[in-house]
Amino acid sequence: MPVVDIHTHIYPSSFVELLRSRQTVPYIRTFPEDPDSSRLIILPGEDDPSMPSTSRGRPIGPEYHDISQKIAFMDQHLIDISVISLANPWLDFLDPEEAGEAARKINDDVNALCAQYPGRLYAFGTLPLSASADIIVAEIERLTSLEHMRGVIMGTSGLGHGLDDPALDPVYAALEKHNQVIFLHPHYGLPSSVYGPKASEYGHVLPLALGFPLETTIAVTRMLLGGVWDRFTKLNVLLAHSGGTLPFLAGRIESCIKHDGHLKQEGKTERRRDVWDILKSNIYLDAVIYSDVGLKAAVNASGSDRLMFGTDHPFFPPLELDVPEWHSVAANYKAVSSAFNDSDSEANAVLGGNAIRILNL
Ligand code: URA
Ligand code: ZN
Numbered sequence: 570m571p572v573v574d575i576h577t578h579i580y581p582s583s584f585v586e587l588l589r590s591r592q593t594v595p596y597i598r599t600f601p602e603d604p605d606s607s608r609l610i611i612l613p614g615e616d617d618p619s620m621p622s623t624s625r626g627r628p629i630g631p632e633y634h635d636i637s638q639k640i641a642f643m644d645q646h647l648i649d650i651s652v653i654s655l656a657n658p659w660l661d662f663l664d665p666e667e668a669g670e671a672a673r674k675i676n677d678d679v680n681a682l683c684a685q686y687p688g689r690l691y692a693f694g695t696l697p698l699s700a701s702a703d704i705i706v707a708e709i710e711r712l713t714s715l716e717h718m719r720g721v722i723m724g725t726s727g728l729g730h731g732l733d734d735p736a737l738d739p740v741y742a743a744l745e746k747h748n749q750v751i752f753l754h755p756h757y758g759l760p761s762s763v764y765g766p767k768a769s770e771y772g773h774v775l776p777l778a779l780g781f782p783l784e785t786t787i788a789v790t791r792m793l794l795g796g797v798w799d800r801f802t803k804l805n806v807l808l809a810h811s812g813g814t815l816p817f818l819a820g821r822i823e824s825c826i827k828h829d830g831h832l833k834q835e836g837k838t839e840r841r842r843d844v845w846d847i848l849k850s851n852i853y854l855d856a857v858i859y860s861d862v863g864l865k866a867a868v869n870a871s872g873s874d875r876l877m878f879g880t881d882h883p884f885f886p887p888l889e890l891d892v893p894e895w896h897s898v899a900a901n902y903k904a905v906s907s908a909f910n911d912s913d914s915e916a917n918a919v920l921g922g923n924a925i926r927i928l929n930l
Contacts, residue, residue: 576879578656657756668697683717720750733795785813816870
């Protein structure tokens with residue numbers, strides 16, 4: 570059974586040039602202390618001038634845009650097929666007038682990268698979310714004509730007001746109509762105040778380990794509370810990082826809904842699809858959680874037939890030089906083998922079979 574990586578990113582060269590042309594987050598820059606190496610600064614709060622340049626962003630090299638390095642990484646880690654996606658912050662920061670054309674260019678570029686390695690690469694497209702809904706819908710329709718596209722990657726901001734914004738309904742309708750999966754991925758994290766005054770001493774740990782998964786959990790819970798899946802019963806969403814904390818918190822979310830007097834008064838506690846139903850019919854989860862503890866929660870919530878292996882390449886490389894096998898990838902492989910030590914068929918499904926079926930690879 571082939572191994573498929575559904576969570577693996579690329580910044581095509583045109584996007585790297587765009588980031589190099591900018592002077593504020595998101596951007597790519599060098600620092601006077603180390604003029605030969607570039608740093609990618611994308612997250613809100615990671616560009617504090619009082620921080621040493623070594624903690625501002627992360628080093629960026631060709632592994633972020635050179636597709637032959639993606640293939641070399643896949644070969645090194647026994648990955649047969651990758652479904653590549655533009656990494657955060659996608660096109661969220663562009664002016665509305667620029668976004669439509671930028672999305673067309675990025676999607677054409679990524680589709681062409683896939684075409685260089687037939688059978689090995691597919692992609693999630695990028696949407697021009699700062700543009701108007703009709704431009705976004707037009708790009709969703711155009712994506713159906715690009716051979717290697719298998720859905721779209723999206724952050725949590727939607728059109729600027731989150732994913733429970735009714736103005737997104739035409740976008741959800743188009744995605745549902747064309748059976749395109751949304752790969753929902755975090756970027757914005759939590760307000761930096763929650764990390765406290767010592768945050769700069771802790772590197773990226775708090776925003777990446779906690780801010781990212783909580784952002785995803787809140788975004789998807791808002792979709793649920795906003796009735797997105799009551800209106801779009803066939804809309805499929807693949808949640809990054811095994812659903813953030815959704816599998817662990819689903820029971821609490823459901824209980825809070827059932828015990829909310831305001832929702833009851835508005836008639837919103839009845840005639841709605843519950844979180845367990847949605848987890849098992851509309852949500853897919855990646856297996857990028859680095860431990861069998863989290864993976865088992867994901868399996869219990871959505872089922873092993875809805876879980877798909879991923880790496881998050883090129884993020885989280887080994888910090889040591891010349892280590893060919895990445896610890897982060899080994900941890901995700903190990904989590905699958907220990908979560909399914911009694912069932913090769915479930916392990917194989919998570920490693921590749923599910924992605925082939927769900928994404929029609
Ligand atoms: N950091 C990011 O900004 N994005 C990822 O996908 C992973 C780590
Ligand atoms: Zn990612």
